[in-house]
Amino acid sequence: xxxxxxxxxxxxxxxxxxxxxxxxxxxxxxxxxxxxxxxxxxxxxxxxxxxxxxxxxxxxxxxxxxxxxxxxxxxxxxxxxxxxxxxxxxxxxxxxxxxxxxxxxxxxxxxxxxxxxxxxxxxxxxxxxxxxxxxxxxxxxxxxxxxxxxxxxxxxxxxxxxxxxxxxxxxxxxxxxxxxxxxxxxxxxxxxxxxxxxxxxxxxxxxxxxxxxxxxxxxxxxxxxxxxxxxxxxxxxxxxxxxxxxxxxxxxxxxxxxxxxxxxxxxxxxxxxxxxxxxxxxxxxxxxxxxxxxxxxxxxxxxxxxxxxxxxxxxxxxxxxxxxxxxxxxxxxxxxxxxxxxxxxxxxxxxxxxxxxxxxxxxxxxxxxxxxxxxxxxxxxxxxxxxxxxxxxxxxxxxxxxxxxxxxxxxxxxxxxxxxxxxxxxxxxxxxxxxxxxxxxxxxxxxxxxxxxxxxxxxxxxxxxxxxxxxxxxxxxxxxxxxxxxxxxxxxxxxxxxxxxxxxxxxxxxxxxxxxxxxxxxxxxxxxxxxxxxxxxxxxxxxxxxxxxxxxxxxxxxxxxxxxxxxxxxxxxxxxxxxxxxxxxxxxxxxxxxxxxxxxxxxxxxxxxxxxxxxxxxxxxxxxxxxxxx
Numbered sequence: 001x002x003x004x005x006x007x008x009x010x011x012x013x014x015x016x017x018x019x020x021x022x023x024x025x026x027x028x029x030x031x032x033x034x035x036x037x038x039x040x041x042x043x044x045x046x047x048x049x050x051x052x053x054x055x056x057x058x059x060x061x062x063x064x065x066x067x068x069x070x071x072x073x074x075x076x077x078x079x080x081x082x083x084x085x086x087x088x089x090x091x092x093x094x095x096x097x098x099x100x101x102x103x104x105x106x107x108x109x110x111x112x113x114x115x116x117x118x119x120x121x122x123x124x125x126x127x128x129x130x131x132x133x134x135x136x137x138x139x140x141x142x143x144x145x146x147x148x149x150x151x152x153x154x155x156x157x158x159x160x161x162x163x164x165x166x167x168x169x170x171x172x173x174x175x176x177x178x179x180x181x182x183x184x185x186x187x188x189x190x191x192x193x194x195x196x197x198x199x200x201x202x203x204x205x206x207x208x209x210x211x212x213x214x215x216x217x218x219x220x221x222x223x224x225x226x227x228x229x230x231x232x233x234x235x236x237x238x239x240x241x242x243x244x245x246x247x248x249x250x251x252x253x254x255x256x257x258x259x260x261x262x263x264x265x266x267x268x269x270x271x272x273x274x275x276x277x278x279x280x281x282x283x284x285x286x287x288x289x290x291x292x293x294x295x296x297x298x299x300x301x302x303x304x305x306x307x308x309x310x311x312x313x314x315x316x317x318x319x320x321x322x323x324x325x326x327x328x329x330x331x332x333x334x335x336x337x338x339x340x341x342x343x344x345x346x347x348x349x350x351x352x353x354x355x356x357x358x359x360x361x362x363x364x365x366x367x368x369x370x371x372x373x374x375x376x377x378x379x380x381x382x383x384x385x386x387x388x389x390x391x392x393x394x395x396x397x398x399x400x401x402x403x404x405x406x407x408x409x410x411x412x413x414x415x416x417x418x419x420x421x422x423x424x425x426x427x428x429x430x431x432x433x434x435x436x437x438x439x440x441x442x443x444x445x446x447x448x449x450x451x452x453x454x455x456x457x458x459x460x461x462x463x464x465x466x467x468x469x470x471x472x473x474x475x476x477x478x479x480x481x482x483x484x485x486x487x488x489x490x491x492x493x494x495x496x497x498x499x500x501x502x503x504x505x506x507x508x509x510x511x512x513x514x515x516x517x518x519x520x521x522x523x524x525x526x527x528x529x530x531x532x533x534x535x536x537x538x539x540x541x542x543x544x545x546x547x548x549x550x551x552x553x554x555x556x557x558x559x560x561x562x563x564x565x566x567x568x569x570x571x572x573x574x575x576x577x578x579x580x581x582x583x584x585x586x587x588x589x590x591x592x593x594x595x596x597x598x599x600x601x602x603x604x605x606x607x608x609x610x611x612x613x614x615x616x617x618x619x620x621x622x623x624x625x626x627x628x629x630x
Contacts (some may be wrong), residue, residue, distance in 0.1 A: 007079060007203055007248055008169050009061040009109075010048060011100035012086035013093075017117035017153060021086060022062045024153035025163070026050050045168070047189075047201065047248065049236045052167045053160075058082075059203075059248030063100075064588050074103060074265065074344050075188050075304040079203030081173055081246065083112035084166070085143055089122045089130045089150065092602070093137045099357050102286055105142045105341045106360030111173060112146050113165045116140070119150035119157055124623040125591040125609075129602040132595055183207035184338060185249060187220075187265040188628045192258040196232070200261050202304065203247045206338070207269065208241045209233065210362045217256055218275060218336045220264030220305050227270070229258040264305030266336040275334035280314075280365040281343070284324045289358040291489050292319040298358065300329060300346040308332040316434060324361075328368065337366040345472030416596050428502050432478055437485075440474050444482040458514065459539045460498030473577030503538070513540060514548050518557055521568045526575060526598050526608070530564045565604070572611075579612065580627070590626040 010018040023029050026049035050058045061080060065626060083104050086098060104112070114134060119127055132146050147165045151158035163377055193199055209215070211233050217226045232252035233243050243249040251267060258261040266273065292298075292311060300309040312328040319325045340362060347358040410476035432440070447469035463480065472481060487494035492501055514536055521528050529537065535545040549566050552558040561573045578597060582589055589597070595605050609625065612618045618625040 006058050006173055007061060007246065008058045008082045008084055008170075009080035009168065010063055010084045010086055011097075011104055011386065013088070013091070013096040013100075016086050016088040016091065016094070016097070018086045019062055020153040021084075021115055021117055021151065022048055024156070028061060050166075052170070053444060054167060056167060056170060057171060058166070059236065060084075060418065061248070065197075074107075074301040074306075075186075077305050077341075078107060079205060079246075080107075080109060081111070082166070082169055082341075083109050083143070085112055085114045085146070086117055087114060087386060088118045088131075089116050089127050092130055092133055100136075101141055102357055103344055103360075106284070106286075106344050106357075108362075110142050111169050112143050113162065113169050114143060114146050114148040115162055116148055116150040118152065120152040120155050125620075126602075126606065128544065128591040128623070129595060129605060132592065134603040169547050174264065182269040182338070183209050183245070184266055184268035184273055184336070185209070185251065186305070187261055187267065188263055188304045190258050190265070191239060192264065193351075196252050198253045198256055198258045198261060198416075199250055200253060200265070200267060201250045202267075204243050204245050204247050206245055208242050208244050209249070209251070212239075214270055215251075215267050216270045217253070217261055218266040218268065218273070219260050220262050220266075220335075221260075223260065225255055225584045226260060228253040228267070230254075242500070243294045263511060264303070266303065266337075268336070273336050273338060274338045274367070276366050277331050277332070277334050277370050279329045279337055279363050280368045281317060281329055281361050281363050282324065283311075283327045283328055283345070283359060283361040285319055285321050285359040286357065287322040291319045291321070292358070293317070297348045300331065302335060302337060302341060302363075305335055307335055318619070320485055326364075332408060337363055339363055339366050341366075400423050419540060432474075438476070440470075440478060440482040441486050441491075443470055443472065443503075444479060445486045448483075448492055449501050452501060452504050459504075459537065460500045462498040466499065472488065500539075513544070516554060517545070517548055518552060518568075521566060522570065525568065525571045526600050527604055528565055528567055532564070559611075561607045567590050567608055575608070576612070576617065579617070583618070583625075583627045588621070588626045590624050594625070605629065 012018055012021065019029075026048040048060045050060045052058065067468070085101065085104075087093060116131060116134060122130065126152055131150065134148055136349070138146065141477070144465060147169075149158050149162045149165050151162050153159075157295075181250075183204065183206045185200070185204050187200045187202050189201045191199055209230060211230055213230045215228050216229050216260050220224070230251055231254040233240050233244055234250040234252075235247045237250075243251075252260070253267070261267075283292075294311060294313045294317075295438045296311045297379040298309055299310060300307050309329040309331050312330065313319060314326045314328060316325055317329070333548055342360065342362045344360040345358050346356045444466060447466045448461045450469055451465050457463075463476075463483075466483065467476070467479060474482070483492065483499050485496060486492040487499060490502065507572055517534065522535065528534075531549060532542060538545065549558060549560070553560050553566070558566045560566055561572075575598065579589070582593070584596060586593075591605070591609075594609055595602070598605050598608060600608075609618075613620060613625070616628050619628045
């Protein structure tokens with residue numbers, strides 16, 4: 001694929017400056033609607049060509065960041081090659097940041113650049129800490145190795161560095177091979193131009209489209225497929241004779257009215273695609289998603305449209321958070337789908353770190369064979385399709401089998417032995433039979449409830465306490481996985497201290513609460529929870545916990561660093577000594593070294609820096625701290 005065909009999409013939380021940054025990079029204001037101007041937020045997708053220093057042109061899609069507009073964001077993210085992930089330096093990673101990042105991962109977007117916007121709005125030391133914090137957040141994501149570039153769209157700071165990072169990222173993108181199959185374009189915008197007629201835009205997939213070519217239009221409103229002719233083609237707002245797959249394309253269609261091509265429609269090679277009501281898919285749930293069972297209703301987002309769907313699992317009774325399985329999706333209305341397309345699933349319950357996004361996957365069979373087939377046969381076929389290079393894999397397995405050969409069931413067992421499809425994965429190299437794991441989950445939950453009955457003053461059952469009540473051959477990793485699985489379904493509640501049954505609260509007086517609080521903060525060292533989280537964890541009222549905190553401060557057992565953070569006094573004293581020793585040896589300390597000294601994120605490091613300033617131990621000088629003169 002030509003690098004000029006690359007599509008770059010923005011992602012990130014609302015008000016983190018995506019559209020302002022796009023305007024600074026391209027000179028194009030993507031907020032074109034009066035409502036967008038009035039409210040100061042992006043509502044619809046925006047498009048602009050981005051010319052990099054070498055002359056390379058990228059097609060840039062600007063997406064909305066508001067939680068209620070994630071469906072529009074998914075429409076824009078479908079088909080992009082690179083992501084420009086935008087995080088405001090003064091706020092850091094926020095809920096929609098995480099949801100957008102999860103969607104990029106589910107859609108298979110593997111490359112990108114992080115723009116740390118509003119760099120002019122924070123002090124240099126906080127900017128450095130913000131970079132470190134963002135890098136930590138991205139460690140286990142599709143952007144784990146992405147460059148992080150501090151920028152300011154207002155002052156121009158970092159824009160040249162950002163363009164250079166985007167150019168380097170684009171140069172590493174693999175070539176997209178042309179397919180022998182259909183060309184199809186999911187319409188994300190349709191409008192009428194005087195003298196030209198209907199124009200649709202989208203990201204072209206599959207195969208090229210040519211000026212003068214006949215196409216079929218599948219309207220998202222359900223009407224029958226319509227014939228049209230491509231009167232003109234534009235890429236980067238320039239007329240071309242042929243558009244290649246991967247390009248942002250505008251097609252001038254002849255023979256069709258604009259009202260017949262709403263967003264979500266598909267323009268495709270004639271007689272090569274069709275509407276479907278059943279899809280067989282590989283399905284992945286996000287770690288925080290609820291358990292998914294056959295019969296569950298979800299929303300499927302595919303291309304630039306969405307449908308309600310009912311799930312029928314093919315290889316297991318239930319799909320647990322973080323697992324990958326095989327399923328059939330039965331749609332409430334037909335849509336155009338092609339094998340290999342990726343999709344996003346959204347549910348009816350909001351997740352802490354992914355909004356309403358529960359998972360996603362890819363289509364393995366867009367036209368399942370009609371009639372009833374045994375579930376094992378269907379799962380076997382799909383498992384082979386999901387294996388990737390199935391020809392090479394099959395050749396290797398059959399070579400080993402020799403003249404004996406292998407049945408379909410045997411091949412499926414081989415696949416399952418490799419990727420855990422037949423069992424529940426409880427650690428990197430440890431699987432359990434699903435029935436045995438289900439029984440272990442029940443036993444673990446019963447052990448937690450038994451601990452509550454025997455020790456009502458304990459807010460939680462710790463792992464050692466649960467372990468003592470579960471005399472089974474199960475290892476620690478399996479037991480922890482069982483407890484966490486129960487917590488994900490809501491049968492238990494989990495915190496860093498242990499597990500409890502929903503609604504359980506410790507029955508303890510002030511002295512007991514003070515002991516529990518002091519013990520917990522001593523264990524947390526320099527990473528205490530906020531008072532609100534502590535109150536939830538200890539099962540007491542927030543007002544009562546604050547009163548006990550202040551009492552322990554007066555007794556010099558705790559140190560108040562901010563209104564929301566109380567630290568163990570011994571941990572603060574030890575840090576004070578380490579800080580003094582460091583400053584005497586080095587003269588000054590910058591934010592990165594401060595973070596290394598504490599071993600904590602910006603959430604805790606910044607309040608600690610300000611605490612020692614307020615205690616008159618240190619004083620700030622530009623981007624560093626030094627010992628205050630005595």
